[in-house]
Amino acid sequence: MPAPARPRRGAHRRRVVLLIGWLVAAGVLLTSSAARAETVQVVALAQTVDQVLNNIRNWIMGILAGIAIVLFSIAGLRYLLASGDPGEIEKAKGAFKAGCIGFGLAALAPLVVEILKGIVGGV
Template sequence: MLALCLVGAASANALDAGTVLALAKSVNEVLNNIRNWIMGVLAGLATVFLSVGGVRYLMAGGDPGEVEKAKTAFKSAGWGYGLAALAPLVVAILKGIVGTGS
C-alpha cells in the first residue's frame, strides 16, 4: 500500500505543469531524432529477420520449402538493412522540404 502511495505521489509530481519531459531546440534536431529512430527500428527488425532466416536455414534439414522460407527471411533482412541505410537520405529530403538547411 505504501508503494502505491509513493508511486501516486511521484506521478503527481511528474505531471506538474512546470515539468518538460522532452524539448527539441529546433526542427533540425527533431528530424535527426526521427532519422535515428527509423534507422534503429529498421536495423533491429532486419537483424530479427536475419536471425530467423539463419535458424530456419539451419533447421531446414534439406526441406526445400523451409529453405525457401529462410531465403525469403534473408531477402527481408536485406531490404530492412537497405532501408535503414537510406533513412538519412529520406531525412535530408524532409529537411529540404521543411527548409531547415543542413
C-alpha cells in the same frame, strides 16, 4: 500393447511451484524498481526542426535495423532447422532477403531525412 506411461504427479507440481516462484520474483523485482523511480516532466527535448528530424532519423534507423536483425535470426534458424527441405530453405532465403532490405532502408533513412529537411526548410 501397454498404455503410455503417465508423468509423475509430483514432477508436475514442482514445475508449477517453480513457475509461480519465478513469476513472484519477477513481480517483486519489477515493482520494487518502479517504486523508487522519480517522476520527471519533460516538455520538449528538441529546440529546432532540425533536431526533430534528426531524432526521427535515429528512431527510423534503429527500428529498421532491429527488425532486420530479427529477420536475419529467423532466417538462420529456419535454414538450420530445414533439414534439407527445399520449401523451408526458400522461406529462409526470403527472410534473409527481407533482412537485407531492412538494412538497406536503414541506410537510406538519412537520405529521407535530408529530403524532408529540404521540404520543411530546415538547415
